[in-house]
């Protein structure tokens with residue numbers, strides 16, 4: 001008679017003499033980690049495939065005559081494990097001696113020195129002497145690309161870089177060529193890389209074999225201050241930790257895995273901070289005197305603008321205010337208050353990059369419909385419409401891919417051209433912009449079978465088609481969440497803070513008519529055009545050649561060049577405040593550096609308001625954020641989450657927005673991995689990589 | 701296609717490619733490399749690119765394989781590649797002396813080719829012919845219990861064949 005035994009739910013084992021219990025299927029190395037016992041490891045890396053290449057994690061197990069690698073050994077019933085026995089200690093010494101046989105021991109000049117895993121391990125577990133007397137095989141250091149450098153002599157062949165690139169990013173640009181002592185990492189195009197240039201391989205390298213051109217040989221880790229803040233570029237809102245020395249950003253990474261992106265960063269987040277110290281940064285206010293922009297003092301520039309604003313206001317003249325996709329929530333909130341209560345105008349708008357307003361309206365009355373970043377990693381199924389995620393929303397692409405790798409999530413991609421998701425998607429379709437809704441019907445049956453769905457859509461879905469999309473989603477009979485893709489670091493915060501004429505902060509209808517961005521530019525009666533961190537006159541002029549133009553920016557953009565007054569603004573890395581990412585999560589900005597002569601936009605608003613004699617309230621970021629928390633629906637977020645550098649989800653609205661929104665104005669700039677709007681020009685890194693400017697929907 | 705292989709090699713490629721299920725064509729990379737090398741004697745970049753394309757892998761993945769296996773060669777060798785085993789069984793039976801004899805009599809060093817391109821030599825590890833040590837392999841043909849005298853005869857035969 002056949003008997004069946006239920007699979008065990010608990011495994012009993014002995015670890016260093018202690019009885020322990022664990023779940024079936026637990027990797028030995030994870031068990032020791034849980035119990036706070038260190039088993040040294042190089043090639044093992046959580047989240048990636050097992051490699052067992054370095055043999056650093058060898059432990060003694062009763063069932064085996066030989067030592068076993070803890071990183072690939074599953075704990076089984078009755079196992080007796082020793083992690084500190086003399087044999088294990090001896091093995092570690094030998095493995096390190098072996099790894100060092102061809103390692104140059106140039107720690108004093110190596111970038112990794114001070115935070116090198118090999119250095120730490122040799123210090124802790126290694127032998128002081130080597131028996132190796134032969135000549136080391138040396139190959140010179142070489143560039144794989146303008147950002148990634150490789151020093152083969154330092155490489156310990158752990159395959160971490162190969163796996164992060166292939167499995168993590170889906171790029172697969174690195175491999176290992178040759179054999180034995182001649183083995184080395186090779187890039188995918190002969191001696192050069194053709195890849196995302198994300199630098200993840202550099203950060204994951206346990207030693208100094210892969211280094212970054214922006215950082216190498218410049219400083220040592222302990223000489224820097226490490227400042228956690230939010231990436232200044234795209235809407236995904238990666239947390240980044242800036243290494244700062246002498247008021248200069250030396251590097252960016254997120255090795256502590258804090259924040260919603262854990263260790264992820266793309267090229268813009270990891271290397272694209274260099275715009276910050278570009279020599280063209282504006283460092284003094286400028287006033288147009290005798291037809292030319294000339295540097296003047298802050299007081300003179302502020303007085304000139306205040307006088308003009310007061311004059312136009314008194315005469316009942318017309319203001320137009322163009323706000324930014326990158327300024328902080330506090331600045332946005334303060335600016336719209338300045339416009340509405342200080343100047344008495346509703347003519348305020350920004351370049352809208354995603355139709356969040358219609359989405360929020362279409363979902364009114366429903367709960368939990370807006371996805372957070374965590375949902376991307378957890379959802380069972382996701383549908384991407386009209387966006388090349390790997391190019392336009394790198395973190396979202398990474399999270400979906402990670403979800404697929406770890407949880408077999410099913411991804412559906414409906415785009416006008418091939419995208420990286422094609423490789424692993426459950427279904428993909430080439431559908432031209434505007435035809436998506438009709439095409440979706442073809443997937444209805446399949447999608448309705450999913451337990452849940454997360455829909456991400458680009459700027460081709462807006463207004464009526466967005467309402468149709470929501471109807472479609474809600475008719476599937478499964479839980480559906482949505483993400484309206486927007487472009488920049490605070491595109492979402494711009495809408496939430498009411499930088500549109502039709503809405504006050506928190507999606508409250510303004511009830512007053514106001515000019516939209518194109519209307520302002522086309523208005524030949526406009527008296528003042530006030531542009532904050534935007535470049536609306538890049539390819540056109542304002543209809544009134546006499547309009548008084550005030551610009552706040554980092555650089556002398558085309559718009560700034562046409563201005564009557566230019567204020568040099570601080571960058572996102574130079575200010576305190578908050579931004580809201582594409583999935584509606586609020587994160588903190590922390591001032592890491594300062595550029596002489598600049599002021600934050602918030603300070604400029606505050607000083608200008610004061611100069612005009614307005615009562616707009618305190619302009620400290622904390623005070624304004626408090627006001628936001630009290631007044632803006634959905635922004636009453638948990639402070640400790642923010643204070644510790646986390647992402648606090650917002651919960652916007654739960655009712656009809658009841659406003660005619662100009663969905664037709666929604667337009668994504670179509671930035672790629674290697675562009676970042678008008679900031680692209682000022683990042684040397686983005687301009688030197690061979691892959692620039694990137695490409696959306698490459699022809700098949 | 702940028703490289704021209706004989707119909708026979710093409711057929712061998714196709715057969716091996718068909719032997720693996722969809723999505724697993726990577727498995728065919730090594731046999732494809734060997735079949736092509738049998739015909740051309742050398743693995744070129746174009747060849748690796750072509751194999752990468754057909755086996756649906758990245759070029760670098762083919763390059764990794766070629767770099768790893770010493771049987772796959774990016775440098776041309778002689779028409780007759782003479783491999784002498786000096787691994788333990790053969791060494792005990794005189795393999796090392798045989799190898800030195802090979803080098804001296806042909807005036808060649810390891811992996812070098814004669815000026816006329818006819819003969820190249822290589823010191824190799826175990827070829828699985830231990831029972832008949834010392835063993836020599838010329839291309840795919842084995843010669844057993846080879847003495848220096850027998851070695852000279854083999855070389856003469858090869859030269860005779862041209």
Ligand code: SF4
Pocket residue numbers: 148161164165166169171172173174193195196197198199200201202
């Ligand atoms: S930079 Fe990024 S994409 Fe390029 S090789 Fe390294 S990990 Fe891969």
Ligand code: SF4
Pocket residue numbers: 154155156157158159160161162185201204205206207209210
């Ligand atoms: S380069 Fe670094 S990460 Fe890559 S295999 Fe070598 S040591 Fe490991």
Ligand code: SF4
Pocket residue numbers: 231232233234235236237238264265266267268269270393394395
């Ligand atoms: S994905 Fe976006 S937020 Fe993240 S590092 Fe790249 S540009 Fe910055």
Ligand code: FES
Pocket residue numbers: 040041042043044051052053054055056057058069070071072
């Ligand atoms: S960590 Fe186990 S073999 Fe590398």
